[in-house]
Amino acid sequence: MVDxxxxxxxxxxxxxxxxxxxDSGLxxxxxxxxxxxxxxxxxEVSRMTVRQAVTNLVNEGFLYREKGKGTFVAEKKIEQPLQGxxxxxxxMKQRGMESSSKLLEFNIIPPPADIKRKLSLEDNREVYEIHRIRYADHQPMAVERTFIPVALAPGLKDKNVYGSLYEYIEENHDYTIHKATQIIEATIADEEQAELLDIAPAAAIxxxxxxxxxxxxTPFEVVKSSYRADRYKFISEIHRS
Amino acid sequence: MVDxxxxxxxxxxxxxxxxxxxDSGLxxxxxxxxxxxxxxxxxEVSRMTVRQAVTNLVNEGFLYREKGKGTFVAEKKIEQPLQGxxxxxxxMKQRGMESSSKLLEFNIIPPPADIKRKLSLEDNREVYEIHRIRYADHQPMAVERTFIPVALAPGLKDKNVYGSLYEYIEENHDYTIHKATQIIEATIADEEQAELLDIAPAAAIxxxxxxxxxxxxTPFEVVKSSYRADRYKFISEIHRS
DNA sequence: TCTATCTAGTTGTCTATACCAGTATGCAGG
DNA sequence: CCTGCATACTGGTATAGACAACTAGATAGA
Structure with a gap:
């Protein structure tokens, strides 16, 4: 109940x-x-307070309203989205798999041009480049290159990046990632990717x-990931305004 | 101004x-x-009314609030998301390209098992199967198979599906599509796809x-699209709650 | 029987107000 | 000089009420 x-x-x-x-079917x-x-x-609250609660649930897709008729329970989502x-x-946790990593490289470098632009960096600002293989249930799932401005995470060391980089960042700085833009495309594995991911050359990525x-x-990071297409599907949800 | x-x-x-x-920089x-x-x-309205406006803009990502400090203008989105x-x-319109279609097949069939499940169909309910090539600027962009329950769009004819199926549906029925779930994966073109899309076999899809x-x-439709990976990238935006 | 109107109930919009909680700044006292 | 507190801002939560717009069902009249 409420208190x-x-x-x-x-x-x-x-x-x-x-x-x-x-959830309980009531x-x-x-x-x-x-x-x-x-x-x-x-x-025992005012109608406006109830409305605030209901409006939030409508925005999250649990309920929908019809003027003059009432407020209804929406059908369960078929595939749950990746809610934030x-x-x-x-x-991987949401997919019920155990994740782990292998660090290939950890460098501090001047950013390549595209990264510099995407992170809105001034000249002479360096970035961390973190190159890792990501495993799910101990099988290779993806190779990942992460770029983070040094200024935003000073003191980051290679030993910090074996687990979740986000957990480390959120514990040591009070940043919160608010939103992210993702560009998704299909490619063919090159030799290096095939080797690292243990798949055939020219397999789908x-x-x-x-x-x-x-x-x-403020842009915080750019992450370039190459997933094994035989193991990974991306799930996305669209809401019409 | 306002009125x-x-x-x-x-x-x-x-x-x-x-x-x-x-937008104007004010x-x-x-x-x-x-x-x-x-x-x-x-x-000249009450603060609660202003709050409703500001809250909506915060939810849409134009503004953000900080308690005790104020409400701020968020930075422009780098890549615009696919807003609904x-x-x-x-x-294609958003990407500045002209879209067109070629109808390959238009059938009324009993749904395959996966479609039946995804559309929550009873037994004996049939679906339209619409198989099209989609062109952007007169070059093949994707092959698409759309499945819609006949009960939800009775009277649909093959001549209705050359342009935007959505426009036809929204004009003739007062349905509005509220949300959609998308599953995205990378594959290798099979012979049929390579032929239809005018790409090499084993190219990325x-x-x-x-x-x-x-x-x-209510599930309204299932659309299976195979895009030419050399022409199409999928852009998505994530918001942390 | 059919049709038009009325009515009660719903969400949608808006007001005017109140107090709480967090932030920044300036001023007084050490 | 600087520490700490008072103060005046900000957004966050909540109230009680009003009227509009829309829906569905009941009711009265042709």
Missing amino acids: KKSPLPMYYQIEEDIKQKI FIEKETIPSERELSEHY MTSFTED LHIERTSLLQDG | KKSPLPMYYQIEEDIKQKI FIEKETIPSERELSEHY MTSFTED LHIERTSLLQDG
């Missing part, structure tokens, strides 16, 4: 309560939930280039 | 006005916009399978 004395905001508690009622797919007025009586996922480690931005829009 | 007598809601007009001020990247209290005086885009026609849902969660 007026909790430090958590009421609208948040109501969101969680409604989500729980959906609120049923395609059927209306109680009206906003009824909910506001039930939770940005790291290999998290991704899913190439993903991700540019991550902090909340204020 | 109190307009039939459009005030919060929407304020959103548009703020977006326009960002509000500058990484700098604060006027506080909510100032905006409410300026637009779901159709080949719209996609970007395969995208999209399942589109209506607002109440």
